[in-house]
Amino acid sequence: MILPKAVERVLVPPIKCQGIKTKLVRFLCENITWSGQGRWIEPFLGSGVVLFNVNPKRAVVSDTNLHVINLYREIQNGQMTGPLVKAYLEEQGQLLSQGGQTYYNQVRERFNSQATSLDFLFLNRSCFNGMMRFNRKGQYNVPYGHKPERFSKAYVTKIANQVDAIALILRDKQWEFRVRDWREALGSVHEDDFVYLDPPYVGRYADYFNQWTAADAVELAAYTRSLPSGFAVSMWLENQYRHNHHVDEHWAGLTVRTESHFYHLGATQSLRHAMKEGLILGNRHR
Numbered sequence: 001m002i003l004p005k006a007v008e009r010v011l012v013p014p015i016k017c018q019g020i021k022t023k024l025v026r027f028l029c030e031n032i033t034w035s036g037q038g039r040w041i042e043p044f045l046g047s048g049v050v051l052f053n054v055n056p057k058r059a060v061v062s063d064t065n066l067h068v069i070n071l072y073r074e075i076q077n078g079q080m081t082g083p084l085v086k087a088y089l090e091e092q093g094q095l096l097s098q099g100g101q102t103y104y105n106q107v108r109e110r111f112n113s114q115a116t117s118l119d120f121l122f123l124n125r126s127c128f129n130g131m132m133r134f135n136r137k138g139q140y141n142v143p144y145g146h147k148p149e150r151f152s153k154a155y156v157t158k159i160a161n162q163v164d165a166i167a168l169i170l171r172d173k174q175w176e177f178r179v180r181d182w183r184e185a186l187g188s189v190h191e192d193d194f195v196y197l198d199p200p201y202v203g204r205y206a207d208y209f210n211q212w213t214a215a216d217a218v219e220l221a222a223y224t225r226s227l228p229s230g231f232a233v234s235m236w237l238e239n240q241y242r243h244n245h246h247v248d249e250h251w252a253g254l255t256v257r258t259e260s261h262f263y264h265l266g267a268t269q270s271l272r273h274a275m276k277e278g279l280i281l282g283n284r285h286r
């Protein structure tokens with residue numbers, strides 16, 4: 001299999017997270033070359049947007065965040081469906097429009113004691129900025145997004161359709177979703193597999209599922225460079241203030257493709273900042 005070079009319409013997953021690669025999916029697909037013979041291995045799955053758009057026949061994907069993995073497992077086994085999500089978000093959205101902040105806090109408490117995938121979806125879509133953050137005890141602690149009318153009919157339908165689209169994709173696939181650390185995920189890679197890595201950024205958004213230190217980044221680089229398969233690693237390269245020296249020091253000698261994109265700090269155009277993203281490629285056996 002060659003990756004879909006021109007992804008016509010990027011499939012957007014039902015959840016959001018920091019560092020989501022929706023805007024970089026085309027760039028990734030254009031730059032990754034893989035025979036498609038083995039498995040797509042993705043140890044830092046996050047929202048799953050890369051997996052869903054690459055759409056390989058076989059995959060083993062994982063994350064330390066069990067909530068993300070549980071959600072996709074439930075879609076895979078048919079427990080979570082578009083109509084179920086629609087009914088739930090309609091009902092919960094109504095309660096949110098009546099109770100606002102108080103109701104949001106109530107659902108957050110409920111999630112932190114029972115952790116259902118439906119509440120995970122609800123919180124992810126009503127919290128501040130679609131953030132995913134957990135305290136030291138693994139409890140979800142993102143504040144309310146202050147949009148009581150968030151769950152309009154159109155918005156709920158969109159999320160339900162996103163769940164249905166994933167369910168459809170999963171139907172004819174051999175994909176395994178696992179909760180595990182990247183070290184375990186990279187322990188059983190074969191020559192024909194392809195490994196895509198999108199680790200957390202060093203020094204940013206550290207939380208229960210994202211304890212990522214400079215030492216982790218160095219260990220990942222050394223481990224990845226010894227893999228028997230092809231691989232691609234997403235990493236920020238620079239913005240107007242900083243350059244990522246980790247890439248020069250630990251990924252030297254490999255091909256790095258780049259893509260610039262813009263992000264906003266605050267609401268105005270004047271606070272628009274460019275970020276240069278890199279894709280480090282290791283295609284030694286191709």
Ligand SMILES: C[S@@+](CC[C@H](N)C(=O)[O-])C[C@H]1O[C@@H](n2cnc3c(N)ncnc32)[C@H](O)[C@@H]1O
Pocket residue numbers: 017018019020021022043044045046047048049050062063064065180181182183198199200201209210211212
């Ligand atoms: C930058 S995000 C991945 C974003 C993803 N590519 C997307 O487009 O949505 C990094 C992910 O790594 C996970 N993670 C953090 N530390 C990990 C570890 N030690 N092993 C496996 N996954 C980890 C986080 O839970 C998070 O989902």
